[in-house]
Amino acid sequence: MGALEVNDLTKDYGSVLGVDSLSFSVEDGEIFGFLGPNGAGKTTLIRTLLGLISPTSGTATVLGADVRNEDALIEAKQRIGYLPAHLGFNEEVTGQRVLNYHASVKGDRRRSELLDVFTPPVERPIREYSTGNKRMLGIVQAFMHDPDLVIMDEPTSGLDPLKQEEFNEFIRGERERGTTIFFSSHVLSEVRRVCDRVGILREGRLVGLEDIDTLLDQGGKRVHVRTADGERVDFSGLDGAFDVTTVGEEIQFIYAGNYNPLFQALARHDVHEVEIREPPLEDIFMHFYGTDGSEANPPMEGTNV
Numbered sequence: 001m002g003a004l005e006v007n008d009l010t011k012d013y014g015s016v017l018g019v020d021s022l023s024f025s026v027e028d029g030e031i032f033g034f035l036g037p038n039g040a041g042k043t044t045l046i047r048t049l050l051g052l053i054s055p056t057s058g059t060a061t062v063l064g065a066d067v068r069n070e071d072a073l074i075e076a077k078q079r080i081g082y083l084p085a086h087l088g089f090n091e092e093v094t095g096q097r098v099l100n101y102h103a104s105v106k107g108d109r110r111r112s113e114l115l116d117v118f119t120p121p122v123e124r125p126i127r128e129y130s131t132g133n134k135r136m137l138g139i140v141q142a143f144m145h146d147p148d149l150v151i152m153d154e155p156t157s158g159l160d161p162l163k164q165e166e167f168n169e170f171i172r173g174e175r176e177r178g179t180t181i182f183f184s185s186h187v188l189s190e191v192r193r194v195c196d197r198v199g200i201l202r203e204g205r206l207v208g209l210e211d212i213d214t215l216l217d218q219g220g221k222r223v224h225v226r227t228a229d230g231e232r233v234d235f236s237g238l239d240g241a242f243d244v245t246t247v248g249e250e251i252q253f254i255y256a257g258n259y260n261p262l263f264q265a266l267a268r269h270d271v272h273e274v275e276i277r278e279p280p281l282e283d284i285f286m287h288f289y290g291t292d293g294s295e296a297n298p299p300m301e302g303t304n305v
């Protein structure tokens with residue numbers, strides 16, 4: 001059994017299905033990210049996995065405990081870390097006090113090591129914390145008892161780019177330790193840096209489950225080229241090139257082919273500038289999965305992807 005198993009899980013809020021017939025599993029030691037736009041069901045899924053709301057139908061287990069079995073879940077939570085999207089700390093107490101309390105319930109084997117990386121001003125009351133400080137305190141709390149599974153909802157929101165990178169580095173280190181990590185995000189670039197696999201949620205349904213390289217390949221890369229001979233360059237004959245347009249002196253296209261043919265085509269010109277970007281998340285949704293959440297044909301089908 002994987003660290004996390006979800007079987008046909010549905011949460012019906014009455015007016016809307018928060019999650020709809022979800023099934024997937026996360027293996028021990030895996031870093032699993034799930035992406036989705038606002039309202040996709042990410043928080044609903046996480047809160048269901050932690051027993052904070054009950055499923056309408058279907059089942060899920062975390063570290064072997066059925067989320068509908070309160071006693072089993074309480075026991076499993078000793079080995080689970082949780083970082084919610086909205087951190088509801090008591091603003092009047094110090095960070096130290098929060099961590100001391102958490103230590104008395106679950107332990108704090110890793111507290112000092114974590115406070116070397118994430119640096120909330122623990123001696124000050126939480127009402128004086130910036131958003132990033134609160135997030136760092138939440139991260140320390142989620143990991144300090146050395147859990148086997150950590151579940152996080154938008155873990156880097158509010159962190160500055162430097163701290164985000166430190167967080168990514170920290171998560172890569174957790175992979176070495178064998179911690180299973182399951183987290184939600186809006187941000188493809190964050191997920192791609194640390195995850196083994198990605199689930200894509202849209203309107204409560206899982207519309208994609210891929211390893212990260214496959215996901216990026218299917219989205220196609222955005223290529224921007226400036227050449228000395230400008231508009232005379234024609235990349236439309238290049239296998240895997242789509243939507244070739246000229247904007248000012250720049251030629252732009254989506255490229256889903258291998259790198260070598262692209263570089264060979266570029267080498268025929270006097271290239272002044274080239275930029276190859278990853279696809280934005282929205283484009284992956286639009287191009288690969290269609291706009292209505294149904295699984296559309298990839299636009300790059302039939303190419304040398």
Ligand SMILES: Nc1ncnc2c1ncn2[C@@H]1O[C@H](COP(=O)(O)OP(=O)(O)OP(=O)(O)O)[C@@H](O)[C@H]1O
Pocket residue numbers: 013016017018019036037038039040041042043044045
């Ligand atoms: N308590 C609730 N009562 C009724 N509907 C709810 C409730 N909580 C969430 N929903 C609805 O369920 C759907 C999924 O919401 P959820 O908060 O899980 O999405 P999300 O992916 O976490 O979004 P975001 O990225 O904006 O946080 C949305 O349509 C939302 O309006």
